[in-house]
Every structure is written in structure tokens, then in C-alpha cells.
Amino acid sequence: MLLAALQYPEQGKSQHPLVVLIHGLTGCQDSLYMLRSASVFLAAGYPVLRLSLRGAGPSRPLCRFQYHAGRSADLGDALLELPPELAVNGLLLVGYSLGGNMLLKFLAEQGRDFPVLAAGSVSAPIELAESSRRFLDHRNWLYHRWLLARMKEETLAGPPDALSTAERQAVQSVATVLEFDDRHVAPRNGFAGAADYYAKCSALHFLPAIEVPTMLIHAEDDPWIPAVSYRKAMQAGNDRLTCLLAPSGGHVGFHDASPVAWHDRCLLQFFEESLSG
Numbered sequence: 001m002l003l004a005a006l007q008y009p010e011q012g013k014s015q016h017p018l019v020v021l022i023h024g025l026t027g028c029q030d031s032l033y034m035l036r037s038a039s040v041f042l043a044a045g046y047p048v049l050r051l052s053l054r055g056a057g058p059s060r061p062l063c064r065f066q067y068h069a070g071r072s073a074d075l076g077d078a079l080l081e082l083p084p085e086l087a088v089n090g091l092l093l094v095g096y097s098l099g100g101n102m103l104l105k106f107l108a109e110q111g112r113d114f115p116v117l118a119a120g121s122v123s124a125p126i127e128l129a130e131s132s133r134r135f136l137d138h139r140n141w142l143y144h145r146w147l148l149a150r151m152k153e154e155t156l157a158g159p160p161d162a163l164s165t166a167e168r169q170a171v172q173s174v175a176t177v178l179e180f181d182d183r184h185v186a187p188r189n190g191f192a193g194a195a196d197y198y199a200k201c202s203a204l205h206f207l208p209a210i211e212v213p214t215m216l217i218h219a220e221d222d223p224w225i226p227a228v229s230y231r232k233a234m235q236a237g238n239d240r241l242t243c244l245l246a247p248s249g250g251h252v253g254f255h256d257a258s259p260v261a262w263h264d265r266c267l268l269q270f271f272e273e274s275l276s277g
Contacts, residue, residue, distance in 0.1 A: 002078045003059045005029045005050045006086075009042045016046040017090035017117055017275070018082075022075065023050075024097025024123075024252065026150040028057020033096055033252050033261075040264040044272075046092070051078060053099065055158060064162040066155065068185050069098050069128055070201025072106035079114055090117040092271050096252050100124025100216075101203045107214060108206035118274035120215040120267045123222055123252045126207075127229040128198035132178045134224050143224070148177055155184065204229060207236040213274045215242045217263045219249030242270065 008014075019041045023031050029050035038048045052059050054074050055066030067074065079091065093116060095103030100121030107119055125131035135144045155171050156163070163171070170183045182194035191197040220227045227245060234243050244266060246254065254262035 002054055002074060003029065003052045003057070003062075004078070007038060007042055007048045007050070009045050009047065011045065014045050014047065015089055016044075017092045017271075018049060018086050019046045019092045019094065019271075020049045020051060020079070022093070022095040022099035022103055023053065023056065024095075024099050026056075026147065026154055027096070027099070028052045028059075030057060031096075036261065037094065037264050037267075040260050040268060044268055047086070049082075049086070051075075053102075056154070060154065060157050061159060064159055065188070066158070067098075067102070068189055068197070068201070069101045069125070070105060070197070071189075072102050072109055075102060075106045076110045076114070087115055090115045092117055093119040094122070094267060095120075095124060096122045097124060101126055101128065101201070104203035104210065104214070104216075105201065105206045107212060108203075108209035111210060111212050116212045118213040118215075118271050120217065120270060121203075122217045122254075122263045122267075123219070123225060124203060124216065125225045125229075126203040126216075126233060127226070128202045129195065130229055131225050132181065132194070132198065134226055135177050137223075140223055144177065148174070148180065151177070151180055204232060204236075207233055207241060208238050210238060210240055213240055213242070213270070215244065215267060215270045217244045217246070217254070217266060219246045219251070219254065221248050222251045224251055 021034050021037055023034055029052040034050050038050055041048050053067035055063035093103055101124045104121055152171055174180045174183055178194055186193050186197040218230045230245050256262055
């Protein structure tokens with residue numbers, strides 16, 4: 001089950017497309033970056049749907065299974081369930097981090113089947129294997145430890161019958177994100193192992209098939225996602241893609257003197273230009 005929070009701008013329902021926000025790993029509809037982006041789009045007159053993926057946040061007690069980087073069918077199912085009046089003016093989709101990878105894969109597979117007018121990803125790990133390896137760098141040990149703890153906590157917080165004894169023991173015993181993906185995510189979702197999961201779900205391979213205007217935003221200094229992946233993305237040969245590779249910004253950061261984050265300013269401008277064009 002996927003849950004979501006729907007918000008309308010202060011002036012009420014409008015003729016603007018619906019903005020759908022998709023969170024990243026261990027996030028949910030109430031993650032701070034989701035709330036901040038929602039406020040930006042609401043102030044510009046757009047209705048906003050903040051989506052919690054399968055087994056994330058408030059949906060965790062209701063789900064035996066969880067989201068992963070390639071579970072793009074869930075996004076399609078959620079959009080199919082939208083009341084018709086919500087999508088009547090079209091959709092604008094934004095994915096952050098792992099949710100960005102899922103979104104890009106979805107756009108390639110199903111984007112043409114929905115009224116998606118434009119989309120954007122922020123700090124998406126479009127080469128999953130490279131990001132998994134980057135987590136193991138010495139500079140990332142503190143964040144890696146924190147993230148893995150949150151992943152374990154989220155996984156173990158499901159319904160009592162969600163995991164077998166062996167699965168629960170595997171989750172509790174893994175020492176890295178790579179091991180978590182190899183011993184839990186992959187076998188639970190039908191992949192041969194982490195390498196198979198990464199190869200089949202990395203958005204980089206899907207970029208040439210995207211048919212809607214899509215902006216990819218990333219920072220050269222992102223500590224967890226190598227910028228080289230985005231240099232490859234720039235060679236995808238798809239003129240529907242706009243790739244912004246900033247020199248700084250960290251991971252879903254991009255904060256400066258403005259009260260509105262740089263990535264939100266870029267996405268808002270990109271969407272409005274796409275709509276007017």
C-alpha cells in the first residue's frame with residue numbers, strides 16, 4: 001500500500017498540473033526536503049501530492065514488502081489510482097535520491113501512458129553499483145553507519161509476519177549497504193543478487209527511452225553518488241533530457257542565500273518553461 005498527502009495552494013484548486021513528489025531511501029512524505037519542495041510549488045499555485053512509497057513512513061505497518069530502486073510499477077499503480085480530477089491538468093513528477101532513480105526508470109517504461117508534462121530528479125543514484133561502492137569510502141563511514149541503521153530499522157518495523165526468521169536474521173547481521181542489498185533486497189524481490197539488482201534497476205540504462213522533458217540535477221561534490229555517472233547521462237543522446245551538474249550542493253542540498261533551495265528554483269523554472277513551450 002502506498003499513502004500520500006495532498007495539498008492545494010492557498011487560493012484553492014487551480015488549473016495548474018499536479019506536482020507529485022517521490023522521496024528517497026529511508027524517507028517518506030514528511031521528509032524535510034519533501035515539505036520544503038512542496039511549499040515552493042504550493043506558493044507558485046500548484047497542487048502537490050507527497051507520496052510515501054511501499055512500506056515507507058506511515059505505510060510501513062501496512063506493507064509486507066517495501067520499495068526499492070527499481071520498483072517503478074508501484075509509481076504507475078499509484079498514479080492510476082488518482083481521482084481523475086487530480087490529473088486532468090497533467091502531471092509534473094519529481095524524485096529525490098533513490099526515488100529519482102525509480103522515477104527515471106518509470107518515465108522510460110510507462111511515462112508515455114500517463115499525462116506527464118515534465119519531470120525532474122535530484123541527486124539520483126543512476127548507477128546503483130557505483131553508489132553502493134562509494135558508501136564504503138572512508139569519508140562516508142559515519143553516514144554509511146547511520147543510513148544502514150535506518151534501513152534496518154525501517155525493514156524490521158513492518159508487520160510481524162512480513163519477514164521470515166531467516167530474513168530477519170539476515171537484515172540484523174549485514175554490515176554494509178551492499179550486503180543489505182545482496183542478502184535482503186535482491187532475493188526478496190526476485191534478483192539473483194546485488195549485482196543483478198543494480199544492473200537491472202539503474203536508471204542510466206533507461207535514459208535514452210525517456211520521452212518527456214526531464215531535468216536531472218546533481219552536484220559534483222555529492223559524497224555518495226559519483227558525478228561520472230552524470231557525465232555518462234549527458235551522452236545518452238536524448239534531447240528530452242536536461243542535465244545540470246553543479247560544482248557543489250552535496251546530496252539533495254543546493255542551499256544558498258535564498259530561502260528556496262537551488263534545485264527547487266531550477267525545477268520550478270524548468271516546469272514553467274516546459275508548460276509554456
